[in-house]
Amino acid sequence: MKIYNKELDFDDGFLSDVKAQCLTWAREVAQTYKETGERTHPHLTFRPRSFHAVDRTPWNEWDKVVDQFGAEKAREWKRRQIKMLREFGEVNRIIIDQYDLPEDMRQYVKEQTYLEFGIPKDESLPVVQIQDGGELLHPHRGHARLASFFCLLEGEGEVTKWYDETTPFEHYPEYYIPDMAKLKVAEEKSLTPNVWTLFNHEIWHSVHRDGDLGVRINFGIDFKTMNVNQAMEYLT
Numbered sequence: 243m244k245i246y247n248k249e250l251d252f253d254d255g256f257l258s259d260v261k262a263q264c265l266t267w268a269r270e271v272a273q274t275y276k277e278t279g280e281r282t283h284p285h286l287t288f289r290p291r292s293f294h295a296v297d298r299t300p301w302n303e304w305d306k307v308v309d310q311f312g313a314e315k316a317r318e319w320k321r322r323q324i325k326m327l328r329e330f331g332e333v334n335r336i337i338i339d340q341y342d343l344p345e346d347m348r349q350y351v352k353e354q355t356y357l358e359f360g361i362p363k364d365e366s367l368p369v370v371q372i373q374d375g376g377e378l379l380h381p382h383r384g385h386a387r388l389a390s391f392f393c394l395l396e397g398e399g400e401v402t403k404w405y406d407e408t409t410p411f412e413h414y415p416e417y418y419i420p421d422m423a424k425l426k427v428a429e430e431k432s433l434t435p436n437v438w439t440l441f442n443h444e445i446w447h448s449v450h451r452d453g454d455l456g457v458r459i460n461f462g463i464d465f466k467t468m469n470v471n472q473a474m475e476y477l478t
C-alpha cells in the first residue's frame with residue numbers, strides 16, 4: 243500500500259522541549275528577516291541546498307543554469323517551469339528554508355529517537371523548516387530525503403497535496419521538478435499542529451496557503467536512507 247502521509251500517535255512528551263525551543267528560534271528568524279532581510283540566527287544554522295542553483299534562478303539569468311547543467315537539462319527544466327506557470331498562474335511562491343540545530347541538541351534528538359523507536363542514530367537528522375510568506379510551494383520531491391517524521395509547530399491551515407504520475411517521466415536528481423501534464427492529485431491533507439506525521443517526500447507534493455501572508459514552521463526528523471515503508475517497520 244502506498245503511504246502519502248500517516249498520522250502517528252507519539253507521546254506528547256516526545257521531544258516537546260526541543261520543539262518548543264525550535265519554535266521560539268524559528269519565530270526569531272522570521273522576525274529578523276522582516277527587520278533586516280537576513281535569514282540568520284545565533285543558534286540555528288541555515289542549510290544551503292544545491293538545487294537552489296536552478297530553483298531560485300530567474301529566467302533572465304537562465305544562462306547560468308545552461309552553463310552549470312548543460313543546454314538539454316536547462317531546456318527541459320524551463321519547459322516544465324512553463325507548464326507549472328500554466329497550471330498555477332503567476333503566484334507568490336512560498337520560500338522554504340531549512341536550518342540545522344546546534345550540535346548538542348542534534349545529538350539529543352538522535353538519542354531520543356533511538357531510545358523511543360530503535361531508529362539508528364546515524365539515520366536521524368533533525369531539521370527546522372520555515373516557510374515564510376507566499377501562497378504556493380510548487381510540486382517537488384525531496385532532494386535529500388525520502389521520508390521524515392514531520393511535526394507542524396505553527397501554520398495557517400496550509401494544505402499539502404501529493405500527486406501520482408499518470409505517465410512516467412524522467413526525474414532529475416539535481417532539480418526535482420515534475421511534468422505537470424503527467425500528474426494528478428492523489429491525496430490532500432491539512433496537517434494538524436503538534437501531531438507527528440510520517441511524511442513521504444519521495445512522492446511529488448506541493449503546499450498551498452490561502453493568501454500569501456503567514457509563516458509555517460515545522461520540526462522534522464529526516465531519515466538519511468529510509469523510505470516510508472522502512473520507517474514504518476520501526477513503528478509497529
Ligand SMILES: [Fe+2]
Pocket residue numbers: 382383384443447
Ligand atoms: Fe517537500
